[in-house]
Structures are given as structure tokens and as C-alpha cells.
Amino acid sequence: MYRLYDFLPSGNGYKVRLLLTQLEIPFERIEVDIRMGASRNEEFLQKNPNGRIPVLEVKPGIYLSESNAILIYLSQDTDFLPADRLEAAYVMQWLFFEQYSHEPYIATSRFWMTILDQADQYRKELLQKLEPGYAALSVMEQRLTEHPFLVGDRYTIADIALYAYTHVAHEGGFSLEKYPGIQAWLDRVQAQPNHIEITQI
Amino acid sequence: MYRLYDFLPSGNGYKVRLLLTQLEIPFERIEVDIRMGASRNEEFLQKNPNGRIPVLEVKPGIYLSESNAILIYLSQDTDFLPADRLEAAYVMQWLFFEQYSHEPYIATSRFWMTILDQADQYRKELLQKLEPGYAALSVMEQRLTEHPFLVGDRYTIADIALYAYTHVAHEGGFSLEKYPGIQAWLDRVQAQPNHIEITQI
Known part of the structure; x- marks a missing residue:
């Protein structure tokens, strides 16, 4: 196991x-x-x-x-990773985007504010994270206003990877109010079979 | 084309x-x-x-x-990406390591120091990059003192991805003097067929 x-x-x-x-x-x-x-x-x-x-x-x-x-x-070899070579490459593109352009801003802010509960100590750093964090959300929004999921028209590991910190972005001080495409996508991800919440085991 | x-x-x-x-x-x-x-x-x-x-x-x-x-x-389907599922996963592991734990420190320092030529303006930020940058080099060194390449025993895209900024780490203020494993690996990468230099086209 x-x-x-x-x-x-x-x-x-x-x-x-x-x-x-x-x-x-x-x-x-x-x-x-x-x-x-x-x-x-x-x-x-x-x-x-x-x-x-x-x-x-x-x-x-x-x-x-x-x-x-x-x-x-x-x-590998499941419905969560497209078999098509170009679609699989777009999954990879979103996975690297997540680690380079999204996680260091949105997840790190959440870590300081909510996991460590040290928003005051990290006030200056939190401010610096806002612009690049919102830039990442805007890149997602652009895709998700026109498409149901990040790659192709179905749920893949790209959605799992980006959902993880996007749906708790507010815990890092990010508002999704101006991102209706992301909000609708969050609902679609949550509606997938066998969905669990972040701290649910 | x-x-x-x-x-x-x-x-x-x-x-x-x-x-x-x-x-x-x-x-x-x-x-x-x-x-x-x-x-x-x-x-x-x-x-x-x-x-x-x-x-x-x-x-x-x-x-x-x-x-x-x-x-x-x-x-895909070339010698640069292992066909074995676990070996391919280790290639991915190094690629994400590169983008999350290596590039934001070593490449960003090089960008400020050498591409923008603004070491003075970024003096404080450059100092903050040193510890995590050297931590990334230490992770690589641990692997490369015992193995010829990052995954398995042959050259893959993991080596290409990590070579790109490691071989010019000095342009970001990082010394490889204490990393003999990395130094020997740089030589092995440079000895691969059809190797080109970073600004060679």
C-alpha cells in the first residue's frame, strides 16, 4: 500500500x-x-x-x-492525464505554472496568515505577494471564462493542482470576487466524483 | 518547423x-x-x-x-525521457525541484547581477537568495556525488533542466567550489553529443 x-x-x-x-x-x-x-x-x-x-x-x-x-x-494511464501528447503537455504547462507563478504567492501567503497565524509579522512580505498572486489568478481566469477546465474540456490533474491553493486563496488574503470564471470552475471541481475537502481524511 | x-x-x-x-x-x-x-x-x-x-x-x-x-x-519517446514509469517520475521530481527550489534563487540572482547588471540595486535581495540557492545546490550535490546523472545512470531532460542555470551559477554570485560532485557532472553534461553553449545558436 x-x-x-x-x-x-x-x-x-x-x-x-x-x-x-x-x-x-x-x-x-x-x-x-x-x-x-x-x-x-x-x-x-x-x-x-x-x-x-x-x-x-x-x-x-x-x-x-x-x-x-x-x-x-x-x-499515468488514467482519465486524469490526457493520452493526447499536446493535451498532456498543456497539463504539464499548468503544473509548472502552479509551482512557479501561483504557489509561491498564494500558498506562501496562506502559510504565513493561516497556518502560522503570523499576518502581523509578515505584513510587508504579504503585501509583496499580492501583485504576482493576482497576476496568476488572472491567467487562470482568462482560461476559465472560456473553458470549463484548464485543459481540454474535462477534469485532469491540472485542475487538481490549481484547485488545491486557489480554493483557499482567501486564507492567504486573496479575494476571488473579481474572478467569476474561477468561481464557477471551483464549483465544477467540487462536483467531481469522490471529491474530498482539504482537511478531510 | x-x-x-x-x-x-x-x-x-x-x-x-x-x-x-x-x-x-x-x-x-x-x-x-x-x-x-x-x-x-x-x-x-x-x-x-x-x-x-x-x-x-x-x-x-x-x-x-x-x-x-x-x-x-x-x-516523449526519446532517450532523453526514461520509458520506465518510476524513472520518468524522478525526472519530473527534478524538473519541479528546479522550478521551485533552484531557479527562483540561482537564476533570479543571475538575472539581477548579470543580465540587468544591477547587483548594487539588488544587494539586499541577492543576500536573501544565498541560503536557499546553496540549499538547492546541496540537494544536487548529494545525488551527484554518488551517481553520474540526476536520474538513473544516463543523461535525461532532468540534467538539461538543472544544467541550464547551475553551470552559470557564478553569474548569480554562487560558487561551486565546495560541490565537486556538481563540477564533475557539469563536465559530463558538456561532453554529451551535440552540446551547445548557452548563448550559442
Whole structure:
């Protein structure tokens, strides 16, 4: 059985939990409290030298890290990853967009404000995150006002990856009020079979 | 023929140039001077709403962005992407590591210091990039002291993606002196057939 090293409030961990659940693949979850440094001790660094969750223990002693790499691995040959080469490439495009242009602003702000509850201490940094975070949301909005999902016309791991932190953007101080396309898409994602909430296990 | 929207000093653009050259695929290159805002005008935003190079015009009017997504797309069914599912997943792991944990520190520092030539203006920001940048190099070193390449025992797009900015890390103020594993790997990458240098076209 897969073992997932995870931190329950993490959107990156949630991506993997959500896909495993929707694929109906059973897994064991190990909680790693990153606030307490549990992803930086020697034992954990053996699993991921980069000191981050989630980590999927694919088979005993074989560890895979990077949430979006895990999504790709698990979705091979399933409906969650298009078989068409160009559509699969667009899934990858959104996955890298998520990690480079979205997560560092929206997820990091949420981490400071809601997970650490230190909005005051990070006030200046939070302000700097607003412009690039909203820019990322605008790129999504442009796609989602014209299309039901991020790639093609159906739900893929690209939607899972972007949903993870977008649906809790308000916990990082981002309002989705001006993004009706995103709001409608959030509803479509939540309506998928076997959907679970971020802290639901 | 593929058309690549590119900026010659860019490591992200170089990844695609290098792979296309090593695959012996001809392409047309369009220079986009990102220093002059050429990736943020309306015409370019039609190609990539996220306003970044490189963009590959896969066929007329069909644009793919995100350097590492382009690498995956081009390397399908070639020796540059392992056929084994787990090995392919490790390639993805390194590609996301590159965009999240390496590029924002090492490439961004190089951009400020060498491309913009504004080391003084960015002195404070450059100092903040040092610790996470060296942390990324240490993760690579750990792998490369024990293995010839990042995944398996041969050259893949993971090596191309990490080579792009690692081999010019000094242009961002990073010394590789304490990373003999990385240094030996740089030599192995440079010794691959059809290798080209970063600004060689």
C-alpha cells in the first residue's frame, strides 16, 4: 500500500490525497508537522533531501517527492492525464505554472496568515505577494471564462493542482470576487466524483 | 518547423535550444528581449498569457509555454525521457525541484547581477537568495556525488533542466567550489553529443 508523508493543512499534500481518493487507491497517511521542523530532521531528509512534504513511499524504501511529480506518476494511464501528447503537455504547462507563478504567492501567503497565524509579522512580505498572486489568478481566469477546465474540456490533474491553493486563496488574503470564471470552475471541481475537502481524511 | 520564442541569455530558453539541438530537430528562433518588456506586450500575451519566455510554437498558432513542459513534450519517446514509469517520475521530481527550489534563487540572482547588471540595486535581495540557492545546490550535490546523472545512470531532460542555470551559477554570485560532485557532472553534461553553449545558436 502507498504511504503518504503529509501535513493535513497543506495544499500540496491535499493534491495527492484528492487524486488517490478519486482513483480509489487506498493509502496510509503519516502526519509530518512541518511547523515543528518534522520535515527537516535527519530521518525525513533520508526520504526527501529537499525537506518538503508530500512524499509518496511508492514501495518500501522508494520515495517520490514534489506534489506535481506525484500527480503525474499516479495519473499515468488514467482519465486524469490526457493520452493526447499536446493535451498532456498543456497539463504539464499548468503544473509548472502552479509551482512557479501561483504557489509561491498564494500558498506562501496562506502559510504565513493561516497556518502560522503570523499576518502581523509578515505584513510587508504579504503585501509583496499580492501583485504576482493576482497576476496568476488572472491567467487562470482568462482560461476559465472560456473553458470549463484548464485543459481540454474535462477534469485532469491540472485542475487538481490549481484547485488545491486557489480554493483557499482567501486564507492567504486573496479575494476571488473579481474572478467569476474561477468561481464557477471551483464549483465544477467540487462536483467531481469522490471529491474530498482539504482537511478531510 | 518549430518556432521558439526565446531570449538568448535565458537559461530557460537554453534548455529548449539544447534539447532541440541534441535531438537534431531544426527550429526557427525569435528573439524576445524581456528586458525591454517584449514578453509583456499584447501580441506576446496572446501566445503566453503569463508573459514569459520560452514559448514553443508547436504548429502554426499553437503555443506551449513553461520550459520544463516543453522539455517533456519534446522528449516523449526519446532517450532523453526514461520509458520506465518510476524513472520518468524522478525526472519530473527534478524538473519541479528546479522550478521551485533552484531557479527562483540561482537564476533570479543571475538575472539581477548579470543580465540587468544591477547587483548594487539588488544587494539586499541577492543576500536573501544565498541560503536557499546553496540549499538547492546541496540537494544536487548529494545525488551527484554518488551517481553520474540526476536520474538513473544516463543523461535525461532532468540534467538539461538543472544544467541550464547551475553551470552559470557564478553569474548569480554562487560558487561551486565546495560541490565537486556538481563540477564533475557539469563536465559530463558538456561532453554529451551535440552540446551547445548557452548563448550559442
